[in-house]
Amino acid sequence: MAIGVLALLGFQLVDSAFVARLGTAQLAAQSFTFPLSFLIIGIQVGLGIAIAAMISRALGAGQEVRARRLGSLVLLIGTATIAFLTLLLWAIQTPVFASLGANAATRELIRGYWAPQLLAAWLGAGLYFGYSLFRAHGDTWLPGKMMVVTSLVNLVLDPLLIFGIGDWDGLGLPGAAWATAIAFSCGLLVLGRRLRETDWLSWQGLGLEARASARPFAGIAGPAMIGQLMPPLAAMLAITAVASLGETSVAAWGLASRLETLSLMVVLAMTMSLPPWLGRCYGAGDWAQIHRLLRLALKVIVVWQLVLGLVMALGASWLALALSGNPEVQDDLAMLIRFLLPSYAALGVCMIVVSAGNALGWPLRAMLMSAARLFIFYLPCLWLGAYLGGLAGLAAGAAVGNLLAGLAAWRVLRRVLASPRRRATQGNAQA
Template sequence: MSHTDTASRPSMGLTLWRQTWPMAIGVLSLLGFQLVDSAFIARLGTAPLAAQSFTFPLSFLIIGVQVGMGIAIAALISRALGAGEQDRARRLGSLVLLSGAGVIALLALLLWWIQAPVFLSLGAKPESLVLIRSYWNPQLISAWLGACLYFGYSLFRAHGNTRLPGVLMVTTSFANLALDPLLIFGVGSWPGLGLPGAAIATALAFALGLVILGWQLMGKEWLSSRGLMDEMRLSSRPFAGIAGPAMVSQLMPPLAAMLAISVVASLGEAQVAAWGLANRLETVSLMVVLAMTMSLPPWLGRCYGAGDWAQVHQLLRLALRVVVIWQLALGLVLAAASPWVAQALSGNPEVHGDLAVLVRFMLPSYAALGVCMLVVSAGNALGWPLRAMLMSAARLFVFYLPCLWIGSVLGGLTGLAIGAAVGNLLAGLAAWGLLRRVLSSPRRRMASF
């Protein structure tokens, strides 16, 4: 490593910290309120918590589409900015906000229309459909509002501003937490709405965030209404080239979640409820990784546009080191404290014992899962989205799901948890190998990796 590389490392580390910490706090608050949301619902009983858990795969489906589009937004706009094409960046910003809102609205309508057969295919009982529907209908509105908010976040991140998205995530999280007890349980003479109240609280919080985001955008010159049709013809192919594989990559986790919850449903309703809480805890524990998958790609995209592969190597090396150390330490601490974590999240004795088992075995494996997520995210920003998509597919369908299913057959819920952990470990090792092969090509071998 050269003297210049060594000298630049503290500066790069400081910049990475400044780009990531607002998003990390925002992600923590956003996912934290979802975890607390599920903890509130757990107080309503096992049936409402299981009903919410059955909606997670379809919620992840919507999130997968929005994240895939968000990746393309950040990549194209950051590349345009890196190449000095300010006017094109403005046109792209306008296009993606309009098209993104329309696509998610159509998807939400489709999922509303087909909800009954889908939930039955996931293992929900017919008598549970009324309870599931009462939550799912307002949740679809919440999902659309959240997607529009996310596209706005992507626009800010593409311009190097991670502070406002982080602040808005915190703001909407606190608004949701304030509304949750009121709308779920009620206060005074107000009886509350029960399970649907959780979705309505989230929708109101996201609506508040959109108002603030729109007000902030009014002071920026990041959008343009001129030449949008010409820009759509020019950018539709590169957008599809990034968004297509990225969307497929993001849609595979919801499909895997559907298959996983069908496996868990065969074990019982309490196990489904515990699995739902474990999924919420998983996303919270991955806050640093998720923040980096949002803050790092625009930076990598600018390096890609400028042809600076030496900085790409340094950025990825630093980010991977942070992810492994942080996730492994956090996972081991939570695994050691699994009985108390489970008790805090669910007072239901039918649920917290199973939840403790899931936490104990699965949380430490998220260090390897974080490596895989970071590699996939970097691939979409660095011009190899197809490899990233294939890596995402291999993680889920070659490593994770087969190991999870084999574990459940051999050892019930404990075997399922161990199998999921083994699948994450294998996926992380495979992603690391892919990254080394791609970045060792002659054109990109400008720093040792």
């Protein structure tokens, strides 16, 4: 999964790097769409969390027939939900982007890009729901491999569709979205064929299963989706602060956002692969194994993100030079990298705790932890920093917010697991 996430996020960063070669205006236009793209991703990830949690718990309890019905049900609900959301975002694009600070010229650039980007988002959501089904059944190899394949297809198509070939001038900014849509379509064809070869789906008794599972599904998916919607909302609020600093800062912030997700590849891989394992242990009542898994995951995350963040901070100038041709954007991006990247060790701890909470039956605590991270720690520190020190202060404030959120998440995890740990210890002693 780490390899797959690296490929998927890597092509998104390369996608932005290609767009940056079109000009600062095009990169700023793409950057304004990121919060709404994250909104779609938040909904699909929330549904995916519920898919993986419920199916893995059913499998852990030996309820294979129910797991098959759940697989079919959530695929239908998930794709329909994202389709409705993309249509809504297309209809309200003008007031939304205006409220985010995009001027008339930028909104005109966004309009040509937004329709194919929404199509790509819907196709990507369908692909993600398929990945969630495979992960729930313990297969992370195919999703990881398909992430690599779709990334390579996108990487080949990006320069062709953006810049053209021969006498054809290309599509410009919309070409980046069309390349992604075609890549995701190829992935869906392969994934659909593989699903037909499994016995993980059942179309009988879906009505009864929907009524029986609606409440537990909503109990997981509701808080998970709210928790996943908070980062896009925070991103919208953050970009309004960045927009007040100028178009160059918006362009640099957009590249930094892409780099953030890429640098968190191991964390994201764990948030995908760890919950199904935790869900099975939860269904079987094996709390001792849950404690071992979480301790190992947190150690790996802290060490990996600290080392990676420090290395990237030291090479910030060269990294910014590779991602942008504008010297002003390069300077702003290098500064953001130096402040933000090392702080993602703490952010990773918070993400793992939230992911574990959704798998272990306390989604409300996970949602509240997400809210605290963004609206108590991250955004207030970011706004205060921007007020006091411009873009440099904003970056420093965001880093401090990440650190405080990570410490708070660690304290919450220790408190919540204290009682199960005692039960697991007593059970081992009796055995």
